Amino acid sequence: MVDLSVKIGQLTLKNPVMTASGTFGYGEEFADFIDLSRLGGIIVKGTTLHPRQGNPYPRMVETPSGMLNAVGLQNKGVEHFANIIYPRIKDLDTRVIVNVSGASVEDYVGVCERLNGLDKVAAIEVNISCPNVKQGGMGFGTTCAGAESVVSAVRKAWDRTMIVKLTPNVTDITEIARAAEAAGADAVSLTNTFLGMAIDVERMRPYLSTVTGGLSGACIRPIAVRMVWQVANAVQVPVVGLGGIMNGRDAVEFMLAGATAVQIGTANFIDPQTSVKVVDYIEDYLTRHGMSSCSELIGAMKR
Amino acid sequence: MKQVMDFKLKANEKCGHGYSLLRLVPVHGTMPQVKPGQFAQVAVSNCREAYLRRPISINYADSHEMWLLVRRAGAGTNALCDLPESTVVNLMLPLGNGFSTDVEGCALLVGGGVGIAPLLMLGKRLAARGTEVRFLLGARSMSDLLELDLFRRTAEVAVATEDGTLGYKGLVTEHPLLQSTDITHIACCGPMPMMKAVARIARERGINCEVSLENTMACGIGACLCCVEDTVDSGNVCACKEGPVFNINRLKW
Numbered sequence: 001m002v003d004l005s006v007k008i009g010q011l012t013l014k015n016p017v018m019t020a021s022g023t024f025g026y027g028e029e030f031a032d033f034i035d036l037s038r039l040g041g042i043i044v045k046g047t048t049l050h051p052r053q054g055n056p057y058p059r060m061v062e063t064p065s066g067m068l069n070a071v072g073l074q075n076k077g078v079e080h081f082a083n084i085i086y087p088r089i090k091d092l093d094t095r096v097i098v099n100v101s102g103a104s105v106e107d108y109v110g111v112c113e114r115l116n117g118l119d120k121v122a123a124i125e126v127n128i129s130c131p132n133v134k135q136g137g138m139g140f141g142t143t144c145a146g147a148e149s150v151v152s153a154v155r156k157a158w159d160r161t162m163i164v165k166l167t168p169n170v171t172d173i174t175e176i177a178r179a180a181e182a183a184g185a186d187a188v189s190l191t192n193t194f195l196g197m198a199i200d201v202e203r204m205r206p207y208l209s210t211v212t213g214g215l216s217g218a219c220i221r222p223i224a225v226r227m228v229w230q231v232a233n234a235v236q237v238p239v240v241g242l243g244g245i246m247n248g249r250d251a252v253e254f255m256l257a258g259a260t261a262v263q264i265g266t267a268n269f270i271d272p273q274t275s276v277k278v279v280d281y282i283e284d285y286l287t288r289h290g291m292s293s294c295s296e297l298i299g300a301m302k303r
Numbered sequence: 304m305k306q307v308m309d310f311k312l313k314a315n316e317k318c319g320h321g322y323s324l325l326r327l328v329p330v331h332g333t334m335p336q337v338k339p340g341q342f343a344q345v346a347v348s349n350c351r352e353a354y355l356r357r358p359i360s361i362n363y364a365d366s367h368e369m370w371l372l373v374r375r376a377g378a379g380t381n382a383l384c385d386l387p388e389s390t391v392v393n394l395m396l397p398l399g400n401g402f403s404t405d406v407e408g409c410a411l412l413v414g415g416g417v418g419i420a421p422l423l424m425l426g427k428r429l430a431a432r433g434t435e436v437r438f439l440l441g442a443r444s445m446s447d448l449l450e451l452d453l454f455r456r457t458a459e460v461a462v463a464t465e466d467g468t469l470g471y472k473g474l475v476t477e478h479p480l481l482q483s484t485d486i487t488h489i490a491c492c493g494p495m496p497m498m499k500a501v502a503r504i505a506r507e508r509g510i511n512c513e514v515s516l517e518n519t520m521a522c523g524i525g526a527c528l529c530c531v532e533d534t535v536d537s538g539n540v541c542a543c544k545e546g547p548v549f550n551i552n553r554l555k556w
């Protein structure tokens with residue numbers, strides 16, 4: 001028997017496979033397709049202090065081996081999450097992690113204060129990397145000072161595990177990762193989507209209502225793997241890797257590059273069973289390679 | 304319950320100009336229960352350009368097989384139309400809400416182009432429960448009118464073609480049947496301008512009306528919020544989950 005469990009901050013996950021925020025709803029949407037208790041964790045939709053309508057339609061366009069989205073953090077706010085969603089998902093036999101977003105430092109802190117009362121929220125993922133909102137969002141994640149301001153304020157308001165989600169839309173992601181670590185992050189996750197754009201040439205218009213949007217899917221994987229490898233070599237805290245993971249092989253690639261855990265995003269749309277297939281693959285991989293636990297795999301790339 | 308299932312392509316029948324009727328049977332297990340107006344997310348495994356699944360309405364389903372009627376609109380639907388028989392196709396289904404089937408009085412089912420697809424099953428379901436059903440089907444030309452015999456076997460059919468090769472010459476929305484005083488309910492699926500025109504007529508005449516939207520989708524199950532439609536009552540809602548069928552009273556157009 002191999003030991004699939006991994007540790008991120010104070011949090012132990014039964015296996016290193018989580019589902020990425022914004023691609024898995026609140027988990028319930030996938031309950032018909034998979035046994036949610038087989039997942040290491042579920043990272044729910046980006047949650048803000050106040051309800052957000054998000055951006056106007058159209059919000060999505062397919063691109064080569066990927067997609068651009070401009071959802072813009074549509075959600076009903078943390079109060080709705082606490083009163084309506086949380087009671088439905090709190091007893092799932094997996095880790096429920098809330099992705100927290102805001103337009104100001106106070107917004108982030110406000111969400112955390114409300115989540116403090118919800119015991120079964122195992123951790124938060126602080127999203128300083130959303131490319132689809134005008135204020136805040138990615139703005140905080142593109143400078144060390146911005147990242148530091150959000151992470152240190154949230155650290156004071158939240159005792160449980162804090163993962164900080166980084167944007168790849170920066171010159172040197174390792175600097176931002178170090179700033180997040182110094183400000184108290186228990187882990188960093190990367191990457192969020194890459195800022196992109198696509199034009200309908202016949203209509204001579206952008207496909208997205210916001211013109212630009214976030215690129216995700218298989219097409220970003222090699223860049224995400226590179227960034228995970230760089231960050232894993234730059235910080236002491238665990239790194240959660242994501243970006244274009246389509247199957248178990250891809251997940252192992254991120255772990256070899258130094259990721260302690262992984263998240264499955266866009267792949268959930270293509271095969272709703274991807275996440276559990278990845279769990280099976282990793283278990284089989286460890287067995288085939290004579291490894292007894294994930295720790296032997298993390299960062300094990302040979303040079 | 305929604306499922307992700309493999310189907311085998313029993314037959315791929317070319318019809319009209321650039322359409323294919325895909326007749327599918329489950330590889331394992333039984334056919335899920337399907338409501339008229341629900342759709343499937345189809346994995347297009349024979350097409351590199353189709354990374355995401357393609358949403359396609361369920362044209363017909365019984366306990367043995369299911370039909371999808373596909374129009375060539377781009378790379379993904381082209382690949383689907385060209386699928387060789389016996390290929391295994393992976394589907395997520397049944398998705399979405401479907402049309403209302405508890406309709407009293409006289410229902411007019413208005414379809415344009417490939418939008419007729421979900422109306423066949425709806426007509427059968429309504430007729431079986433005793434609702435009076437009439438179809439009004441529109442197309443550019445006679446050869447674009449699909450499954451006409453099947454519709455005719457289900458209920459009375461009126462036709463409008465833009466070139467006048469069959470039935471009324473003009474747009475479905477100009478057809479006198481839409482002005483008939485008997486109609487108490489309209490169900491409509493087709494190109495956006497057609498649905499908007501039908502909705503306008505229904506509003507003017509105070510007729511209850513449902514339309515089936517084709518917003519671009521990624522997940523098809525309410526998880527990604529990419530497919531939203533702005534509603535009067537709840538703002539942005541997922542067309543894949545709360546739709547694709549909407550009562551026009553909820554829509555802002």
Ligand SMILES: Cc1cc2nc3c(=O)[nH]c(=O)nc-3n(C[C@H](O)[C@H](O)[C@H](O)COP(=O)(O)OP(=O)(O)OC[C@H]3O[C@@H](n4cnc5c(N)ncnc54)[C@H](O)[C@@H]3O)c2cc1C
Pocket residue numbers: 342353357358359360361372373374375376377378379380381417420421516517518519520547
């Ligand atoms: C609920 C629902 C039910 C549908 N039912 C059917 C059906 O029964 N039969 C059928 O042939 N088609 C149906 N469609 C439309 C079908 O999904 C699109 O034609 C298809 O996704 C286009 O993919 P493609 O790769 O062929 O073309 P692409 O190259 O992706 O696009 C070609 C053209 O189609 C347009 N398009 C792309 N996605 C959609 C979309 N989701 N809806 C409408 N236009 C789109 C693009 O803007 C472009 O102009 C349905 C769509 C929805 C949302």
Ligand SMILES: Cc1cc2nc3c(=O)[nH]c(=O)nc-3n(C[C@H](O)[C@H](O)[C@H](O)COP(=O)(O)O)c2cc1C
Pocket residue numbers: 020021022023045046047069071073099127130165191192193215216217218220242243244245263264265266267527528529
């Ligand atoms: C439709 C959609 C919505 C998303 N919403 C969020 C969000 O609310 N918060 C967040 O941190 N990331 C969000 N993301 C980013 C994903 O969590 C993930 O970082 C990104 O898609 C890269 O991974 P992937 O290529 O595996 O999808 C979203 C992505 C998509 C495609």
Ligand code: FES
Pocket residue numbers: 519520521522523524525526527528529530531541542543544
């Ligand atoms: S397509 Fe994902 S929510 Fe509708």
